[in-house]
Amino acid sequence: MKKTASFTPVIGVTVIILFAGVIVLCDVDARQQVDPQSTVMTKCTACHTTRRICDNLGEKDREEWIRTVSEMVSKGADVAEQDIPVVAEYLANLEPGSEPVCR
Ligand code: HEC
Structure with a gap:
């Protein structure tokens, strides 16, 4: 009985530390943004080539890209x-003819 009593705080502290670790890890994970370039190069090539996207670089602003990407979704x-806004932001900031979207 005495042994159990002296171990309880140790277990309690260990559990708290483990929980804190899990919360920190989840938080870091939630804040991680997608890589818009690899999203475009993988997800946006399922139905058409990046040619259509390339043709619109420098033509659409952020809002228009949000509309286009939402339509594609x-x-x-x-x-x-x-x-969607991350991908739209990336596309709106690309110069016409930018690699790897255009090549
Ligand atoms: C499910 C299939 C599909 C996927 C995946 C897809 N598209 Fe499209 N996209 C189409 C079709 C079909 C058209 C032609 C019809 C049209 O113009 O509305 C098109 C046309 C376009 C056009 C030219 C027309 C316009 O509105 O300017 C752009 C730009 C475009 N897609 C960008 C993208 C981007 C960026 C992605 C990735 C987020 C993407 N597409 C993913 C099906 C898809």
Whole structure:
């Protein structure tokens, strides 16, 4: 009985440390953003080449890209809802003719 009593705080502290670690790890994970370039090069090539995307570089602003990407998602593009602005931002900032979208 005495042994159990002296071990309880040790177990309690260990559990707290483990929980804190899990919470920190989850938080870091949640803040991680997608890599918009690899998203475009993998997810946006499922139905057409990047040619269509290339043709629109420098033509659409962020808002227009959000509209286009959302439309592609509604057609079936595998891009998460929260990643749409990240991808749109990336495309809006690309110069016309940028690699690897254009090549
Ligand atoms: C599920 C199939 C599919 C996927 C995946 C897809 N698209 Fe499309 N996309 C289409 C189709 C079909 C058209 C032609 C019809 C149209 O113009 O609305 C098109 C046309 C386009 C056009 C030219 C028309 C316009 O509105 O400017 C752009 C730009 C474009 N896609 C960008 C993208 C981007 C960026 C992605 C990745 C987020 C993507 N597409 C993923 C199906 C897809």
